[in-house]
Amino acid sequence: MTNMARTKALVNSRPFAQIRDPRNRRPISAALLVDLLRNLVFAYFILRHLTKAYRQLRGRGLIGSSVSLYQYTRSTLYGWFLSAPGVKGKVTAQIDEALGKLETKMVAHGPGTTRYLALPERGMDKEEMLAELTKLAEMPHSKWEEGMVSGAVYHGGDDLIELQAKAYQMFSVSNPLHPDVFPGVRKMEAEVVAMVMSLFNGPAEGAGVTTSGGTESILMAVLSARNKANAERGVTEPEMIVPKTVHAAFDKAADYFGVKIHHVEVDKKTLKVDVRKVARLINSNTILLVGSAPNFPHGIIDDIPALSALAVKHRLPLHVDCCLGSFIVPFLTTNGFPSPLFDFRLPGVTSISCDTHKYGFAPKGNSVLLYRNRALRAYQYYITTTWPGGVYASPSIAGSRPGALIAGTWTSLMTIGREGYRQSCHEIVSTARFIKSAIETSFGDDLYVLGDPLVSVIAFSSKTLNIYDVADTMSELGWHLNALQDPPAVHIACTKPTVAAKDKFISDLKEAVLRVKLKGEGAAKGDTAALYGVAGSLPNGSVVRRMAEGFIDLLYKA
Ligand SMILES: *Cc1c(COP(=O)(O)O)cnc(C)c1O
Numbered sequence: 214m215t216n217m218a219r220t221k222a223l224v225n226s227r228p229f230a231q232i233r234d235p236r237n238r239r240p241i242s243a244a245l246l247v248d249l250l251r252n253l254v255f256a257y258f259i260l261r262h263l264t265k266a267y268r269q270l271r272g273r274g275l276i277g278s279s280v281s282l283y284q285y286t287r288s289t290l291y292g293w294f295l296s297a298p299g300v301k302g303k304v305t306a307q308i309d310e311a312l313g314k315l316e317t318k319m320v321a322h323g324p325g326t327t328r329y330l331a332l333p334e335r336g337m338d339k340e341e342m343l344a345e346l347t348k349l350a351e352m353p354h355s356k357w358e359e360g361m362v363s364g365a366v367y368h369g370g371d372d373l374i375e376l377q378a379k380a381y382q383m384f385s386v387s388n389p390l391h392p393d394v395f396p397g398v399r400k401m402e403a404e405v406v407a408m409v410m411s412l413f414n415g416p417a418e419g420a421g422v423t424t425s426g427g428t429e430s431i432l433m434a435v436l437s438a439r440n441k442a443n444a445e446r447g448v449t450e451p452e453m454i455v456p457k458t459v460h461a462a463f464d465k466a467a468d469y470f471g472v473k474i475h476h477v478e479v480d481k482k483t484l485k486v487d488v489r490k491v492a493r494l495i496n497s498n499t500i501l502l503v504g505s506a507p508n509f510p511h512g513i514i515d516d517i518p519a520l521s522a523l524a525v526k527h528r529l530p531l532h533v534d535c536c537l538g539s540f541i542v543p544f545l546t547t548n549g550f551p552s553p554l555f556d557f558r559l560p561g562v563t564s565i566s567c568d569t570h571k572y573g574f575a576p577k578g579n580s581v582l583l584y585r586n587r588a589l590r591a592y593q594y595y596i597t598t599t600w601p602g603g604v605y606a607s608p609s610i611a612g613s614r615p616g617a618l619i620a621g622t623w624t625s626l627m628t629i630g631r632e633g634y635r636q637s638c639h640e641i642v643s644t645a646r647f648i649k650s651a652i653e654t655s656f657g658d659d660l661y662v663l664g665d666p667l668v669s670v671i672a673f674s675s676k677t678l679n680i681y682d683v684a685d686t687m688s689e690l691g692w693h694l695n696a697l698q699d700p701p702a703v704h705i706a707c708t709k710p711t712v713a714a715k716d717k718f719i720s721d722l723k724e725a726v727l728r729v730k731l732k733g734e735g736a737a738k739g740d741t742a743a744l745y746g747v748a749g750s751l752p753n754g755s756v757v758r759r760m761a762e763g764f765i766d767l768l769y770k771a
Pocket residue numbers: 426427428429460462505507508509534536537568580
């Protein structure tokens with residue numbers, strides 16, 4: 214008899230009737246009860262797996278599911294191959310060799326450098342200290358000052374830096390954990406949130422927090438959605454649905470907080486997330502939908518109005534990642550640039566992350582997370598009432614926080630003001646558009662722009678050349694661009710410093726394309742081409758993962 218049939222037989226058998234029949238109070242035998250329970254557990258187990266399989270099929274389709282299965286199998290087999298005797302040692306040797314090369318580049322102990330591996334016995338005096346700091350600031354580096362770095366430094370103007378340093382100095386000991394000791398910091402933090410809220414057309418009930426950066430804002434948005442779904446709907450196996458192009462911080466959040474993450478393909482032409490595919494993946498475990506405005510890889514704004522409609526229909530939270538868009542996207546319309554709706558004016562949008570430390574030009578270590586209402590914000594709070602150290606309540610991950618950075622942020626927002634941000638949006642977006650049209654018109658078939666970017670990031674690739682070779686040649690010319698994968702491409706995120714370097718960027722790019730063509734395919738590979746050549750050709754990420762681990766280790770090599 215199959216288990217299902219047995220369950221049925223059991224349900225119909227006399228002992229079961231005995232339970233339900235109040236006239237017959239004879240207890241059912243323990244063995245039967247155990248049997249019944251076992252069958253129920255079995256049925257539950259089968260049902261769970263059937264539901265999962267059904268959801269996978271409905272969400273990904275037959276072809277999508279088969280592709281996933283194929284990739285999983287291939288990756289597993291390859292994993293076995295890599296750990297096979299004979300192979301394992303060789304792989305390790307090659308990884309060590311590559312990391313050795315990286316170390317010579319990254320951890321430069323040139324002549325005249327002193328390594329400090331323990332506290333100096335006697336503290337340095339002011340003069341010595343300043344000399345030492347100057348040496349550190351002047352170590353050979355990519356030239357952000359000349360606008361040759363993608364992203365990274367968003368403003369860099371001396372006057373602003375001076376004011377920020379002044380603010381830092383005045384509030385250097387402050388900590389928002391103690392609002393009674395530092396009331397000025399509490400006021401500034403609340404006002405930073407209010408100012409950003411007004412930029413994103415937040416409703417009167419809107420509420421927000423500041424965090425240490427975009428990643429923490431995203432972690433908190435996911436945590437809030439997870440806690441909300443658990444408290445209000447009893448969801449214990451949370452899932453979120455994100456565009457494939459979303460920032461890696463969402464993967465981090467999924468990993469940290471035990472949320473299953475579904476990456477959805479983007480449309481091949483527009484590079485916006487395929488909203489119909491998002492819809493297919495929604496089920497009763499879904500806690501959050503996500504769109505970017507714009508995304509990091511290609512600078513493309515997803516179809517937020519369509520995602521909002523979907524969120525409203527299914528009564529799900531929708532987070533808009535505006536970390537990068539920050540103080541640019543809200544000023545597109547004022548500047549006469551095309552801009553879709555992306556903020557709280559759309560009824561489905563429940564939270565928005567905005568990095569004040571990107572185009573808000575605040576010092577690094579500040580971002581704002583906005584919610585449509587206070588209840589959503591409260592789901593990210595951490596409170597414990599039983600700690601021997603006292604009742605403990607904190608809004609986000611950190612306990613103590615740097616009030617000095619809040620002062621620096623408030624100072625930046627207040628000195629630049631609406632007009633200043635309007636203007637910087639104009640300069641930066643104009644620069645991006647200049648680069649976009651130059652790539653489209655001056656490189657023939659060699660380069661093309663990915664999608665139709667409306668903001669500050671321009672991603673490009675090539676049908677005739679290895680784009681990573683182009684990136685490496687740009688590095689030789691002093692540029693620091695971002696390499697992208699899946700598909701292979703490169704991007705430049707325009708900032709205030711790049712505005713002045715835009716002509717040089719295009720002429721150097723022409724030079725780079727020419728050099729790559731002259732060298733031909735067989736030439737020795739640069740770092741980017743080598744790394745992404747390996748990454749793209751291997752069935753799983755284990756080798757690249759080990760390289761990345763080694764890279765992080767090097768960050769801490771004194
Ligand atoms: C920069 C960025 C983030 C967050 O990054 P942090 O480095 O943690 O500030 C999130 N999303 C996008 C699209 C970004 O560009």
